[in-house]
Amino acid sequence: MAGEVVGARPSREQVSERLATGPGYVVLPALVTPDLVDAALRRLNLEILRSGLSAEQIEQWKYSTFWPSLRWEDEIVALRRPMEEVVPAGPGELWGDPQLLLRFPDESTDWPLRPHIDDLPEWAGTRSYEMIFGVALSRAHAVDGCLTVWCGSHRGQEGARDLVELDPGDVVVLHPGVGHSSTLNTGGSIRYAVYFRLLGAPA
DSSP states (O other): OOOOOOOOOOOOOHHHHHHHHHHSSSTTTTTTOHHHHHHHHHHHHHHHHHHHOOOOHHHHHSSSSOOOGGTSSHHGGGGGGGHHHHHOOOTTTOOOOOOOOOEESSOOOOOOOOOOOOOOGGTTTTTTEEEEEEEEEOOOOOOGTOOEEEEEEEGOOOOEEEOBBOHHHHEEEOOTHHHHHHHOOOOOSHHHHHHHHOOOOOO
């Protein structure tokens, strides 16, 4: 785990200030409790048991969301509550659809890293993202294809590239303008994560 790590629960203002002036991300360790992590993992794995998961679905969903119909299940939405305690939504703000991400082990051994920033949904209108939250449901270390952040890119700077290693229950908060990407999963486990995005009030 590199870069900005916050041990105690900060205020929304502190998180916003760190995102703006720091590398573009903040890590909140163990923000989501193990019971919430386990409940979400169980729900996702039960879906594999009940419905299966084909190679075609994995390819289709790996850059969008797995199981779009599950995004508002109670076990998924519950993951957001600890984040709402740190960053309560302000007047006119709202949460976008959760994104369910599974990163399977990659067969490739080389992959060019290209940063991106997250696109707004079509319905956003004049809204913009305030913050992006990624919840690790499983270990997300370098071998698992963890998040890479292009530090300072949200300010037009060319800084270091940080590998953001997380453990289950850790939350990474991203500035919406910071470049980021996942990396190759060269390990033997599936990396599970759920992303939540807070949208600002209409301009």
